[in-house]
Amino acid sequence: MLRAIVTVMLKKGIFDPQGRAVHNGLESIGFEGVKQVRVGKQLEIDLNLTDRAEAKKMVDEMCDKMLANPVVESFSYEITEV
Amino acid sequence: MLRAIVTVMLKKGIFDPQGRAVHNGLESIGFEGVKQVRVGKQLEIDLNLTDRAEAKKMVDEMCDKMLANPVVESFSYEITEV
Amino acid sequence: MTEKKAGMEEKLWRKAGLTDSEYALLTKHMGREPNVVELALYAQMWSEHCGYTHTRPLFKHFPTTGPRIVQGPGENAGIVDIDDDEVLTFKLESHNHPSAIAPFQGAATGVGGIIRDILAMGAYPIASLNSLHFGHPGDRGHTRWLISEVVHGIGEYGNCVGVPTVGGELRFADAYKGNPLVNAMCVGYMKKSEIKKAIATGVGNSLMIVGNLTGRDGMGGASFASKDLEEENDDDRGAIQVGDPFMEKLLIEACLEVFQEDYVVGVQDMGAAGILSSSVETASKAGNGVEIDVALVPKREEAMRPEEVMISESQERMLLIVKKGMEEKVNKIFHKWDLHAVVIGHVTDDGMYRVLEDGKTVGEVPVWSLMDAPTYELVGEAPAHLQRTQSFKNSDVDVPDDLNQVLIKLLGSPDICSKEWVYRQYDHRVQMNTVVKPGSDASILRIKGRDKGVGVTMDSNGRYCYLNPRTGSQSVVVEAARNLVVSGAEPIAITDGLNFGNPETPDVYYQLEQAIMGLSEACRALNTPVIGGNASLYNQTPEFGAIYPTPIVGMVGLVKSLDHTTTMEFKAEGDHIILLGTTREELGASEYLDQIHGMVMGDVPELDLEEEAQTQAFILKAIRAGLLSSAHDLGDGGLAVAIAESCIKGELGAHIELDANIRADALLFGESQSRFLLSVTPDKADQLMDMAAEMGVEAATIGKVSTDKKLSIKNNETQLIDRDLALCADAFNTGFDKMMKTDG
Amino acid sequence: MNWGVLLLPGSNCAEDCFHAVDQVLGQPVRYLWHKDTDLGDVDAIIIPGGFSYGDHLRPGAIAHLSPAMTSVKAFAEKGGLVIGICNGFQILTESRMLPGALLQNKGLKFLCQDQTLRVENNSTAFTSEYEAGDVIICPIAHNEGNYYAKAETIEEMEANGQVLFRYSSPDGEVSDATNPNGSINNIAGIINRNGNVVGMMPHPERSADSVLGLSAGKGVFVSMLKHLEAVNS
Numbered sequence A, B: 001m002l003r004a005i006v007t008v009m010l011k012k013g014i015f016d017p018q019g020r021a022v023h024n025g026l027e028s029i030g031f032e033g034v035k036q037v038r039v040g041k042q043l044e045i046d047l048n049l050t051d052r053a054e055a056k057k058m059v060d061e062m063c064d065k066m067l068a069n070p071v072v073e074s075f076s077y078e079i080t081e082v
Numbered sequence C: 001m002t003e004k005k006a007g008m009e010e011k012l013w014r015k016a017g018l019t020d021s022e023y024a025l026l027t028k029h030m031g032r033e034p035n036v037v038e039l040a041l042y043a044q045m046w047s048e049h050c051g052y053t054h055t056r057p058l059f060k061h062f063p064t065t066g067p068r069i070v071q072g073p074g075e076n077a078g079i080v081d082i083d084d085d086e087v088l089t090f091k092l093e094s095h096n097h098p099s100a101i102a103p104f105q106g107a108a109t110g111v112g113g114i115i116r117d118i119l120a121m122g123a124y125p126i127a128s129l130n131s132l133h134f135g136h137p138g139d140r141g142h143t144r145w146l147i148s149e150v151v152h153g154i155g156e157y158g159n160c161v162g163v164p165t166v167g168g169e170l171r172f173a174d175a176y177k178g179n180p181l182v183n184a185m186c187v188g189y190m191k192k193s194e195i196k197k198a199i200a201t202g203v204g205n206s207l208m209i210v211g212n213l214t215g216r217d218g219m220g221g222a223s224f225a226s227k228d229l230e231e232e233n234d235d236d237r238g239a240i241q242v243g244d245p246f247m248e249k250l251l252i253e254a255c256l257e258v259f260q261e262d263y264v265v266g267v268q269d270m271g272a273a274g275i276l277s278s279s280v281e282t283a284s285k286a287g288n289g290v291e292i293d294v295a296l297v298p299k300r301e302e303a304m305r306p307e308e309v310m311i312s313e314s315q316e317r318m319l320l321i322v323k324k325g326m327e328e329k330v331n332k333i334f335h336k337w338d339l340h341a342v343v344i345g346h347v348t349d350d351g352m353y354r355v356l357e358d359g360k361t362v363g364e365v366p367v368w369s370l371m372d373a374p375t376y377e378l379v380g381e382a383p384a385h386l387q388r389t390q391s392f393k394n395s396d397v398d399v400p401d402d403l404n405q406v407l408i409k410l411l412g413s414p415d416i417c418s419k420e421w422v423y424r425q426y427d428h429r430v431q432m433n434t435v436v437k438p439g440s441d442a443s444i445l446r447i448k449g450r451d452k453g454v455g456v457t458m459d460s461n462g463r464y465c466y467l468n469p470r471t472g473s474q475s476v477v478v479e480a481a482r483n484l485v486v487s488g489a490e491p492i493a494i495t496d497g498l499n500f501g502n503p504e505t506p507d508v509y510y511q512l513e514q515a516i517m518g519l520s521e522a523c524r525a526l527n528t529p530v531i532g533g534n535a536s537l538y539n540q541t542p543e544f545g546a547i548y549p550t551p552i553v554g555m556v557g558l559v560k561s562l563d564h565t566t567t568m569e570f571k572a573e574g575d576h577i578i579l580l581g582t583t584r585e586e587l588g589a590s591e592y593l594d595q596i597h598g599m600v601m602g603d604v605p606e607l608d609l610e611e612e613a614q615t616q617a618f619i620l621k622a623i624r625a626g627l628l629s630s631a632h633d634l635g636d637g638g639l640a641v642a643i644a645e646s647c648i649k650g651e652l653g654a655h656i657e658l659d660a661n662i663r664a665d666a667l668l669f670g671e672s673q674s675r676f677l678l679s680v681t682p683d684k685a686d687q688l689m690d691m692a693a694e695m696g697v698e699a700a701t702i703g704k705v706s707t708d709k710k711l712s713i714k715n716n717e718t719q720l721i722d723r724d725l726a727l728c729a730d731a732f733n734t735g736f737d738k739m740m741k742t743d744g
Numbered sequence D: 001m002n003w004g005v006l007l008l009p010g011s012n013c014a015e016d017c018f019h020a021v022d023q024v025l026g027q028p029v030r031y032l033w034h035k036d037t038d039l040g041d042v043d044a045i046i047i048p049g050g051f052s053y054g055d056h057l058r059p060g061a062i063a064h065l066s067p068a069m070t071s072v073k074a075f076a077e078k079g080g081l082v083i084g085i086c087n088g089f090q091i092l093t094e095s096r097m098l099p100g101a102l103l104q105n106k107g108l109k110f111l112c113q114d115q116t117l118r119v120e121n122n123s124t125a126f127t128s129e130y131e132a133g134d135v136i137i138c139p140i141a142h143n144e145g146n147y148y149a150k151a152e153t154i155e156e157m158e159a160n161g162q163v164l165f166r167y168s169s170p171d172g173e174v175s176d177a178t179n180p181n182g183s184i185n186n187i188a189g190i191i192n193r194n195g196n197v198v199g200m201m202p203h204p205e206r207s208a209d210s211v212l213g214l215s216a217g218k219g220v221f222v223s224m225l226k227h228l229e230a231v232n233s
């Protein structure tokens, strides 16, 4: 079986209030030296496939169609064997 | 500068409604052969540090204190140079 | 002055959205050619969005004054008096274009933006509403995604910021397929003495920016919102702002705390064209100039150009005009809430709008010229479709055999079915003022510590306005008023949202003009002046064309005593059911014709504004006399649907006997105006009928509330409708869920 | 009795809880600022609902680390009454003052509606005004109200009578059909072993002021008041 690990993040330059809140939160409990925090989603998608090329094509399409909104988000993924 | 990429997922065995919803969504638009989907968070934390060991210690502590709730979540991370 | 030449030979102004004649005009105002920064200032301020270039000349028709009107159009929001030295402020705003491409964020920031307008008046935001228009969800997965995301965005922002979302409307037509409408409204409460203005008085006073950091968000949103929505325009896509309701909540707390002190002379929220428009407007009102140094603005991104800083639409920011010497005190309060308040400039006496970068002037133009956007009065032309649609005759359609089936279908149809799927995602109770929740005709909020309350509603009817922009628009105003009146609230004033296509086409301009006339006439007849509003033009796409002309009305009313609120559901067996008004043989423009016969045809029902006003006065009087058990207006789907709704909500049946001489479908589902459905306990029935007769309102007892959980309607002994209530309720309650699950 | 309402950035329901104590219960109440560690002389503390710190990361994740929460913990350890409502419940589980965690609603949507609850245990400082088995209406408004704890924990809590409220039908029936958010055993509210810390997702303050048409939630505050009066007399 193949597993696609997809990461969806807000595009660079788009304001990430969640990241900022976490950043402030970390500072307020005493963590120093944090420069920036960004928060995104990670999806683990297990596929009944064995062919990597096929999996890649499928995951690309999934991201385009549903997993990320290209207006605000960018995605990347990795495919691993499990 | 070092970047910690922290992944926080619901523990195995805990129902992940969001993963289920994405799974259903993917099927409803015609993707076949998806076995399971799990959805978690990914945090990119940029640190003004150069020492990996120090960064590791710090991120461990961040996760314990704030970034993950051990009752329901597990975390893992990677540290990279940026 | 900076030596930078703008390369205007390349006709840069066209790229910026200015016409050649506008460019010539601004050059004349300036006495020279502008540089890039200055060009950007004009391009923003003279856009439709900021300058109301096509709508401003038409606004003169609106009635804007009245005994309860404290502030009409011209400030961030209008203000009405609700007695006891207390006032309400309210306004609506569209966020159509952002919501079309990033529906979650677009809708969320729409809610955030209108809340800041209310905050800028000095008021505490007490309620949000929204009016949403989409294509039919059964058609496309994309539409269902839009609906989910928009509702989610509105909910998430409102819930988090702690302002209850208490009402709204959700309507569907193919005309909105390519261009959904998302209009948000907010209502605020304050004491009269707490009113703030958007004015930059006092030379030397400081301009302080508070709230979020400034980034490249929504770059050029103001001119972006004034363009046709073209597909796949990547530049526009970069314009999406992300909302942070948590920041907004802090901003509300901090601002209201600062307003308690005598530190601030003026306040303005930052909406379209951000720092620029907020500061220009405040300066112009005071007849002063301002000077702003972009280097002082706290930024989120590096290497921002001066014009980017000036027009950025980063969310959750406000501009305060602070008395000289009080800056530190203001900052201290913001600091307490973990926010900054930073001086970015000051008020000057030379009437110039001056932009500096690190102390060096990079742009300088007269303030008045930025506010003096050229306006366009075009000649409208009745749209060609009107000839076709108005030629409709009732005889063009047959009366369906199975009227029960028609009723069930209508109850489950998109416009009519229960919108609980939507409003259960909204926290409609936070702040603990919601006396009548969403799901009734209007929502009612109490004013803490008083016996009085406030009624709020948002209404529109794009199909009516498409088929008859003038009377259709009148109908929208009176429908909003009906919703308030049946709830026990006396209508006070409206805010309007003008959602139209491209006004530069004669038929759209005609619709716009007619709609404004219609709104104005109805507002005059009902004594509900227009105290503010918003225009969103260019709502069209190459693929789907223009939207229906859609004026949206947000109306607020006063409930003098909470004892006198009424809801739509039947209350008790044996209560008499009374129909007010005249039922004519009118099928045109109806929901029935659209849903059952697939026809958007005919003329809208006749509307007599005087009769309407009189009927509404009667209902209020009856409610205040404690005579009514329930009251509901007749709207989409006509008499049968209204009866069914009162039955479903009350979980009680009704037996109705009519004696009309018109077609059964017109009788049951026609939408003749100025009609209401009341119920009254038998012992008060005579008194009620006498009162109606005295006031010259047509009233007929048509049946009784029953416990047999059946809905039965007979006309002249003929059984037209006979249905178990459970079937009606199921259609009504599950219609929305079913719609959102359709595959397509 | 002196009541304190914790004021965290983003706590939208602080005013509502204040109103319930001040106007409905008629008791002295003040806000406790999140940056202060000195709580003064309070007898009961309410951690209100809302979206503290925007609910970013996880509801309660940042809030439970605020300075005031250290003092709230100490207050509870000495036996003081603490009730966390909605976001307050989430903060209490995050801080481990109560077991378990609150996950996203099974339906993945925010839910705002009137909710019927069955009172499970009325012999506590928070529920003595009710009878066991009473069904009360208490509105819910949350996105993460799906109560979860390990099977052993649940078993233990059930055995100890730590479940105070369950989502039920108007007739008091408890089933999957009456579970709005997927909580294990329809759990809507729980109490700690010591009987002085309560967390509940439904909002008793929203059904305390009868002008709004509901009044059953008032019982929670009245129970607390009677308990305080009894131990202080």
Ligand SMILES: Nc1ncnc2c1ncn2[C@@H]1O[C@H](COP(=O)(O)OP(=O)(O)O)[C@@H](O)[C@H]1O
Pocket: C129, C130, C131, C132, C165, C166, C167, C168, C169, C170, C415, C416, C419, C420, C422, C423, C426, C437, C438, C439, C440, C441, C442, C443, C459, C483, C635, C636
């Ligand atoms: N988008 C929405 N947001 C909040 N409440 C809504 C929304 N759409 C509809 N509602 C609520 O659903 C109920 C029915 O709406 P609607 O059919 O427009 O009523 P009416 O015909 O009386 O104007 C109202 O209480 C309204 O506030």
Ligand SMILES: [Mg+2]
Pocket: C440, C441, C482, C483, C632, C633, C635
């Ligand atoms: Mg109505």
